[in-house]
Amino acid sequence: MESLNRVKDPKGRKRSSKRDPEANRQLLIKATLDTIADIGVTDTSVSRICERSGLSRGMIHLHFGGKDNLLTAAAQHFSTEYYAEMDRMTDLGSDASPEDRVMAVIEADLSEALLNPRSTKIWHAFRGIASSHRGIARYSSTQDPKLVETLRRAFTEIAQQNGHDPNLVNDATSGTLALLEGMWVNYLTDMQVFSRRRSAELIRRFLAGLFPGKFIL
């Protein structure tokens, strides 16, 4: 029987469960995001992060070289996780209609998994400081190329069937993303009143207007 204090890392080498640099790195990032969601970026200090992670003060300097880099890494991690979850939730069969694929993106973005108190607080906190923090600015964009391409391709298929003008696809794509942005803000501002279903239906309704005969309930 393998010793309890030994685990295997992804490469299969044995490592101590008490000494795990990568795990501690992730722990710090996690603690940073939790702290931001809990008390806000302004009050998120090195001390708060350390006491939440249970690690010593020196770890941040050791693993990230400073608080700024940790914040940047946290923003990157958050962004990566968002798009990974989005991918997971929009992985429909290849025979899915373009309308279904668009609605899958919308419903994923409005789902509990992506749109929740923690994520909205973190997201808007990062966006709020992005313009004065180069590192974070890189990961505060709404326009993820892959997601944009998914929508654009779906809208292109829909438009081709009806033969609309070329700008329609661009407008539908950035309009959909803009509406989702607005919904996140609505959620942040008043979580009590917010309704995921009604928000999704609202966007569907706008798209139904844009593509006659499509996106009907």
Added chain:
Amino acid sequence: MESLNRVKDPKGRKRSSKRDPEANRQLLIKATLDTIADIGVTDTSVSRICERSGLSRGMIHLHFGGKDNLLTAAAQHFSTEYYAEMDRMTDLGSDASPEDRVMAVIEADLSEALLNPRSTKIWHAFRGIASSHRGIARYSSTQDPKLVETLRRAFTEIAQQNGHDPNLVNDATSGTLALLEGMWVNYLTDMQVFSRRRSAELIRRFLAGLFPGKFIL
């Protein structure tokens, strides 16, 4: 001839130009907003605000009782100014069509006067810390009752002419505001690429889909 260092306040009493509590109050608020736009909320300290305003450190405690209250007052001032300017720009004659009134709101919100680097940075900075700052949270709402009512009334008039279902007005109202939110984010994220005209046209297009025969170019 009246002495140069004496001016009249709104109530007509004589006051010194060197001693003007209200003017200094406003100066502090202005300096706070400028500092936030310049270096971000995180780095906006009492010292930075004071050196920008040219006033002494004690003034913040004297006029506002502390930094938190100053930040709240700044958020309130910013919000008030936004809606005042919005009112000014949407003061069409009473014979204006509901469509024109809606488009006036959209174009005002996307105009240089309201949507500029300074205002977007401040707006998103406040929103980012709103969830951990009660005072600011009050002034970070997108759903200004008066503006909502303006849109709702206009959409109601448009819908009545065509006889649509009652939810249409609600959806058009909050959809329009959500789209505008998204446009502000687009502007903040990439000011170089952003186009006021195309953004307004995109929203018009969405509304044209929602109200057949209306909002056509």
Added chain:
DNA sequence: GTCTCTAATGGACGATCGTCCATTTAATGT
């Protein structure tokens, strides 16, 4: 066991934070 190397610790450090108040300055009343 002993050596080596790196992960991890936790306190020292100067800088800066926000608050507060004793003092000075300017305007007004008598």
Added chain:
DNA sequence: ACATTAAATGGACGATCGTCCATTAGAGAC
């Protein structure tokens, strides 16, 4: 001219900030 009142100053204060490093602890090599 003098007293009174309020505006404004600027430094003192303790607390906390983020960085850095001398030290300890743990794991593998031999």
